[in-house]
Amino acid sequence: MPVKNRFAELLPEITAWRRDFHENPELLFEVHRTAGKVAGLLSGFGCDEVVQGIGRTGVVGVIRGRTDTKGRVIGLRADMDALPIREATGLDYASKVEGRMHACGHDGHTAMLLGAAKYLAETRNFDGTAVLIFQPAEEGGGGGREMVQDGMIERFGIQEVYGMHNMPGIPVGAFAIRPGAMMAAADQFDIIVTGKGGHAAKPHECIDSALVAAHIVIALQSIASRNVDPLKQVVVSVCSVQSESVAHNVISQTVAMRGTVRTMDPAVQDFVEARVRAICEMTATAFGATASVDYRRGYPVTMNTPENTGFAAEVARAVSGRVDTDTAPLMGAEDFSFMLNERPGAYIFLGNGDTAMVHHPAYNFDDSAIPFGSSWYAGMVEARMPVA
Numbered sequence: 001m002p003v004k005n006r007f008a009e010l011l012p013e014i015t016a017w018r019r020d021f022h023e024n025p026e027l028l029f030e031v032h033r034t035a036g037k038v039a040g041l042l043s044g045f046g047c048d049e050v051v052q053g054i055g056r057t058g059v060v061g062v063i064r065g066r067t068d069t070k071g072r073v074i075g076l077r078a079d080m081d082a083l084p085i086r087e088a089t090g091l092d093y094a095s096k097v098e099g100r101m102h103a104c105g106h107d108g109h110t111a112m113l114l115g116a117a118k119y120l121a122e123t124r125n126f127d128g129t130a131v132l133i134f135q136p137a138e139e140g141g142g143g144g145r146e147m148v149q150d151g152m153i154e155r156f157g158i159q160e161v162y163g164m165h166n167m168p169g170i171p172v173g174a175f176a177i178r179p180g181a182m183m184a185a186a187d188q189f190d191i192i193v194t195g196k197g198g199h200a201a202k203p204h205e206c207i208d209s210a211l212v213a214a215h216i217v218i219a220l221q222s223i224a225s226r227n228v229d230p231l232k233q234v235v236v237s238v239c240s241v242q243s244e245s246v247a248h249n250v251i252s253q254t255v256a257m258r259g260t261v262r263t264m265d266p267a268v269q270d271f272v273e274a275r276v277r278a279i280c281e282m283t284a285t286a287f288g289a290t291a292s293v294d295y296r297r298g299y300p301v302t303m304n305t306p307e308n309t310g311f312a313a314e315v316a317r318a319v320s321g322r323v324d325t326d327t328a329p330l331m332g333a334e335d336f337s338f339m340l341n342e343r344p345g346a347y348i349f350l351g352n353g354d355t356a357m358v359h360h361p362a363y364n365f366d367d368s369a370i371p372f373g374s375s376w377y378a379g380m381v382e383a384r385m386p387v388a
Contacts, residue, residue, distance in 0.1 A: 004378060006119050007371040014374065015367045017041070018111035019093040022365075025082030025100040025107075028141040029056045034080045034110070038134045041114055045121040047132075055147030059134040060156060061117055065126035065385060072128030072385045075153075075161035075343070076377050077336060078113035079106045079138035088361035104358045105166040108365035108373070110134060112164075115370065116377035128385035131156045133339075142299070144335035153342045161345040162312060162380050163336040164373060166365060168358060170351030173372045175316035176327035177348040179309040183302035184233065184262040185269050186333030187295065191216065191280050195289040197245075197253035206251045210243055212289045213255040217241070219279045220259075227275055228268060235262040235331050236272065262331040264301055273297075299333040305344040312346040315379040319372055350376070 007014070017037075026034050035057050042050045042061035049062035087094050087101035095101040102108075117132050133152070137143030152158070170176055193216065195207035217238045228234045238259040243252035261276065263269040277293045284291035304312075309325075316323045327349065336347055350373050356362040 004119065004371070004375045007115060007374045010115055010118065011370055014111050014115040014370050017114055018107050018365065018367060018370070021107035021110055022102045023093050023096050025095050025097055025102050027084060027100060028081055028137040028139065029143065031057050031080045031136045035059050035134065035136070038080070038110065038114065042117055042132070045118045047117065047121055054152050055136065055143055055150045057136040058143060058147045060152065061132040062156065063117065063120045063124070063130045063132070065128050065130070065387070066124045067127045067387060068129065069127055069388065073131060073157045073159050074128065074381050074384050075131045075133055075156070075158040075339070076113060076116065076380060077133040077135055077161060077163040077339060078109040079135045079143070080110050081106055081136055081139050081141070081143070083139055083359060085359070085361050089364050091364065101361065102365070103360060103363045104139065105352065105365040106138065108166055108369065109164065112370055112373035113377055115374035119374065119378050120381060125387060126382050126385040127387045129157070130381045131158050138335050142335050144338040148338045148342055153339070158343055160308060160384065161339045161343045163339070163347045164350055164376065165334070165347070166352040166369060167349040168352045168355045168363070170349060171322065172351050172353040172366055172369045173320045174322035174324070174351040175313070175320060175348055175376070176324040177304065177309055177313050177316070177346060178325065178327050178329065179304050179306040181264040181301050181329050182304050182347050183329065183334045183337070184264050184331045185301045186298040187261040187269065187273065188298055189259055189261065189276060189296070190294040191257040192292045193255045193257070193284055193289055195253060195287070198251050200249040200251050203251060207288045208251050209255040209289060210252060212284050212287045212291070213241060213257055215287070216280050216283050216291065217257070219283055220276065223272055223275050223279070228271070232268050233264045233329065233331060234268055234272060236276070262333065264329060266301065299335045300337040300341060302334045302337040302347050303340055304346040305340070308344050308346045311384060312348050312380065315383050316348060316376055319375045319379060348376070
């Protein structure tokens with residue numbers, strides 16, 4: 001495969017970085033050790049600028065090409081945080097921290113971008129500036145949003161931005177991408193149903209909040225089945241139902257529910273939010289109860305710019321020759337979307353082989369994917385900012 005030879009040479013070193021990150025996982029914005037090591041390595045590579053504390057604990061490295069005739073600036077992003085999962089891989093470099101593990105491969109993403117940074121700092125075979133973004137808190141914390149709100153895009157003059165994620169089920173070294181919506185918007189809701197509590201033997205004297213909650217759960221499923229165009233993707237999931245009492249003979253005064261909504265279209269997102277509120281409130285009213293809805297917008301749709309998707313696919317094709325340019329969109333969410341909302345760019349999947357799925361306690365990043373990922377990161381810089 002035509003990966004860059006330098007990454008084959010660097011593979012043991014990059015793998016060692018990756019496994020060190022794997023042994024020492026950190027959560028959300030508390031990635032102080034990881035960010036410190038990233039910053040130290042970037043400085044050691046000879047980056048022209050290394051800035052810590054962007055978006056609280058993010059790190060940005062700047063590498064200037066051998067020339068800069070057009071003022072071009074390309075951003076490359078990797079995420080650094082782990083998950084609150086107890087590891088079950090049995091690896092000799094398994095997590096040393098109880099209840100935490102790199103179950104999504106962010107250790108691999110960070111290591112691959114570091115490998116690309118070392119290569120780019122050595123060669124500088126491009127005309128412009130490469131901005132390497134190491135982001136905290138992708139797993140629910142919105143670190144991408146924090147870095148954007150901290151002025152990263154404007155501060156470093158980023159004009160295009162690209163990101164990558166490993167994907168089990170795709171062969172190692174193969175890539176997958178699509179123009180437009182790549183991953184879903186992810187919203188959250190909390191619903192409190194309030195009825196009239198009492199003795200379970202006298203339901204006629206009560207307003208059964210559990211019964212009302214059950215009707216709401218079922219009614220919410222009608223959004224996808226009866227309210228939204230079947231060709232539009234939407235998921236409404238009630239994931240937790242909890243009454244204030246655990247007794248066998250008490251009708252609870254309140255029931256709390258929480259869940260998520262996933263959509264691929266901003267108009268559908270708006271519509272679903274309105275339907276969730278209406279269904280909850282009106283169903284409760286029909287039973288003489290009340291329902292309050294706390295609906296929170298989360299990560300936006302990860303939207304690949306069509307032209308930039310083509311650029312990303314072209315580089316991937318040069319690296320491996322195996323590129324699916326019409327991969328199915330996923331209903332998972334990704335806060336790289338906040339960066340894509342600011343600048344054109346694209347997000348691509350890199351195969352992790354036949355492994356456990358991400359977010360599973362037996363998952364592990366496949367180190368043999370490193371030369372492909374690092375080659376793609378570096379290739380995006382060289383292809384989008386070629387030396388004249």
